[in-house]
Amino acid sequence: MIDTNLIKLDPKQVFESLKSKKYELNLEAFDAFELDRKNFQTQTEDLQAQRNTLSKEYGLLRKEGKEDKTLNDQIESIKIELDACSQKLTDTQGSFRDFLLDIPNLPSDSTPKGGGESENVKMRDFGKPLISGGKDHLDITSLINTEAANILAGSRFAVLVGKIAKLQRALIAFMLDKAEEHGYQEHYLPLIANAESLTATGQLPKFADDLFQLTDDYFLIPTAEVPLTNLYRDQIISADNFPLKLTAHTTCFRSEAGSYGKDTRGLIRQHQFEKVELVQICHPDHSDQTLESLTSHAESILQELNLPYQVVELCTGDLGFSAAKTYDLEVWVPSQETFREISSCSNCTDFQARRAKIRFKEDGVSRLAHTLNGSALAAGRTLIAVIENYFDQHSTIIIPEVLQDYTKFKSIEL
């Protein structure tokens, strides 16, 4: 949720800022909601105050054994009025909240302006793509079986077999160990989250279609960002502990309703994939620099795997709902002769913290923390990158050196 005070203070600026993120803020509706809310709230509280004093009076009279019919009637009529008024207040607050939950986070001042993907800004790169074209990962190895998965579940799933399955496991273990080296505390988490958690991090109510819903209040998580961030929902954190650095490997589930026809082949876009996630919760003054360090932690994994990648800063038009600033890490995928997103590192500023009520105390006042998250990395896509970039173009996938302690083998003969 964005700070409503900002809208009150400088509506035009907020409007323009959101517009750069392709969101048309309805200022008239906002004003109307705010006015209604204020009226109904003051009125309700006023009536409650009246009821409280009159009830006290009534009680004192009662104690003396007296009755007062007028007083009784007065209380009765206040109650009727109060009921109506507080109902209106509840309704207004509900619709106002729905309205606010729909508004995306404001882009940071430093975020480049732009309409979409093509206007993202390349920041830096690492390594040189050595292989271009050639077989893709499905053609390289039969240890990725999409036909079998299709029988088991449907499209956009995969069965990994033998050394490829183990390679993915090695990648995950390696990533978690790197995260630990960087000071992140590992977590094992529920893969199911409730609506409240998903609302706090911004997936709900707006993006319900992207989620697999199990029952009324059970959803499969689309990312470990949800449970990790919600670990601190409704809490006041001691600022001494900042920054909180959390990590977890989880399976992620995405229904990706909007993406049919895109990346239909291979492991790029799946309903289910493995990911190691980094989350930091920090002081608002430090979140800019925290994003840089969190991104560098994700990058270090690609560097140690010696995979060519580039870092791209998303422009305002391509920014996610909860993010104020985002760096995408894009790894070289030889068969596609292009860089593909393998990690997305975002500063969500106080947007999630406001929804989740994640606060800390400073000089006796409680303030909202800033939350950041990033993949380090998406394991399925890293697996593709390793297979394709380490394929010798004949019959062997070489295992990157840093993974060999984990796999216990040095190559996969095909």
Add this chain to the structure above:
RNA sequence: GGAGAGUUGGCUGAGUGGUCGAAAGCGCCUCCCUGCUAAGGAGGUAUACGGGUAACUGUAUCGAGGGUUCGAAUCCCUCACUCUCCGCCA
């Protein structure tokens, strides 16, 4: 899944219909006293939202939601969680 007990402020813990946002103790903060890392004294010390330039002030919150009542931490219902016992299971 069955039976029972419980859930109060940072912590311990009192409170079974009104004067209770809540005793007392601990902790913490400020000040006083004290020539010394102690003891004593005074005051302060929840969260959220609203009104007000401010001093200040209103409302709500005693696990959550609903109900009874002029009035609910206190009575009733539903749910969640914790603990104990039984059953079942990885």
